[in-house]
Amino acid sequence: xxxxxxxxxxxxxxxxxxxxxxxxxxxxxxxxxxxxxxxxxxxxxxxxxxxxxxxxxxxxxxxxxxxxxxxxxxxxxxxxxxxxxxxxxxxxxxxxxxxxxxxxxxxx
Numbered sequence: 641x642x643x644x645x646x647x648x649x650x651x652x653x654x655x656x657x658x659x660x661x662x663x664x665x666x667x668x669x670x671x672x673x674x675x676x677x678x679x680x681x682x683x684x685x686x687x688x689x690x691x692x693x694x695x696x697x698x699x700x701x702x703x704x705x706x707x708x709x710x711x712x713x714x715x716x717x718x719x720x721x722x723x724x725x726x727x728x729x730x731x732x733x734x735x736x737x738x739x740x741x742x743x744x745x746x747x748x
Contacts, residue, residue, distance in 0.1 A: 655708040655721050658728050662701040665731060669695035672738070690738050697731030700724075 672691045681687075704724035711717045 655705040655717075655724065658705040658721070658724050659702055659709065662698040662705065662724075662728050662731065665735065666695055666698040666702065669698060669735075685741075687738055687741060690734060690741075694731045694734040694738065697727045697734060701727040701731060 669691050673688055673695070676685070676688045676691075701724045704720045704727065708717050708720035708724060711720060
């Protein structure tokens with residue numbers, strides 16, 4: 641196979657990327673939650689509940705990707721990585737929905 645100098649990924653090293661990105665997005669969720677508390681908007685919108693769900697998804701993703709990195713068993717590594725990827729994508733989709741709600745001022 642010709643790679644033209646590019647690193648070919650087999651998919652086994654996704655966990656480190658998922659771990660760092662999900663932890664950063666978890667911090668973003670905490671910033672959104674803190675901003676809603678400071679602005680006293682948590683009673684008037686459902687954004688804080690949706691953001692909490694996204695935070696749970698990113699936290700689950702971070703924990704599972706860490707377990708994938710630390711696991712010595714190849715089957716367990718792949719299983720943890722796949723589940724972490726699912727939670728990560730779920731968190732991303734939820735954050736996209738939150739962004740659309742805030743951007744288009746859907747919630748009053």
